[in-house]
Each structure stands twice: as C-alpha cells, then as structure tokens.
C-alpha cells in the first residue's frame with residue numbers, strides 16, 4: 562500500500578487551510594516557471610509512486626466520461642452506446658456523465674489494474690492533472706485531490722518547499 566494512503570484523510574485535512582492560503586497567493590502572483598516546475602515535481606513523484614499499490618482514485622471517485630470516451634469504450638466492449646450508458650453511467654449534479662458506483666466497475670480489485678486501460682477515459686489517463694498546462698487554473702481541484710491521491714498530496718507539499726510564498 563502507498564505509504565501515505567492510510568493517513569491521507571488526516572494529512573490532507575491538516576494541510577487544508579495552509580494549502581488554500583498558499584494557492585490564493587500563488588493565483589495572485591503566478592510565476593512563469595510554474596508549469597515547468599509542476600512538470601518536474603509530477604515526474605519526480607511518479608518515478609517513485611506505483612499506482613498499482615494504491616488505486617485510490619479508481620476506488621473512491623469517478624472520472625468524467627466524455628462522448629468520445631463513451632463511444633470508444635462501448636465499441637471496445639462491443640456494446641451499443643445506449644446500453645453502455647444505461648448499464649454503467651449516470652449524470653451528476655453538474656450534468657457530467659460519471660460512474661453509477663464506486664469502486665469503478667472496470668477496476669480489477671485483485672491487483673488494481675484497469676480492465677479497459679487502453680481505452681480508459683481521458684480523465685483517467687490525465688489524473689491527477691498535476692502536470693497540466695496552465696496548472697494554476699486547477700489549483701482548487703488539486704487541493705481536493707490531496708484528499709484522494711497521496712501523490713498529489715506529496716506534490717503539493719514539495720511545491721510549497723520549492724516555491725515558498
């Protein structure tokens with residue numbers, strides 16, 4: 562198991578106020594090199610982190626399924642889009658298509674692999690989005706993700722050290 566996963570809820574809660582203040586300041590004065598630094602921190606973290614020992618994102622949250630995702634995955638499963646949607650998805654309060662249940666139906670809980678890895682939703686392949694361009698726009702989402710993803714928690718902790726405000 563990931564070394565921080567067991568205590569992640571407490572770790573993230575303890576850091577919440579500090580993280581909110583940190584990102585508020587960073588939003589006001591965003592250095593040009595932020596995206597480059599985030600890419601570095603993301604790469605360093607995921608060199609050390611093995612997601613197969615965690616899978617907490619797949620176990621506790623749902624990705625958003627775009628129309629393209631749905632068409633691709635339904636085709637892969639040899640299902641009609643309408644049947645796939647009816648069987649696995651629902652609309653959330655923001656009108657996005659998400660899974661009906663957690664853990665994700667497509668997670669093999671015996672080894673944390675994904676049954677549809679090659680055709681998985683774009684949101685899954687990009688999660689936790691810590692290396693996205695214009696990262697500052699994802700500051701609020703990243704704070705939320707510290708409660709789900711131990712790698713995101715560690716990336717934010719390292720960011721605060723490397724880019725003090």
Ligand code: SF4
Pocket residue numbers: 618619624665666667668669674675676677678681682685
């Ligand atoms: S589709 Fe695959 S990668 Fe995405 S949440 Fe489900 S198990 Fe995880």
Ligand code: SF4
Pocket residue numbers: 610611612613615616617618619688689709710711712713
């Ligand atoms: S992305 Fe984060 S939450 Fe998901 S498996 Fe990797 S470390 Fe765990």
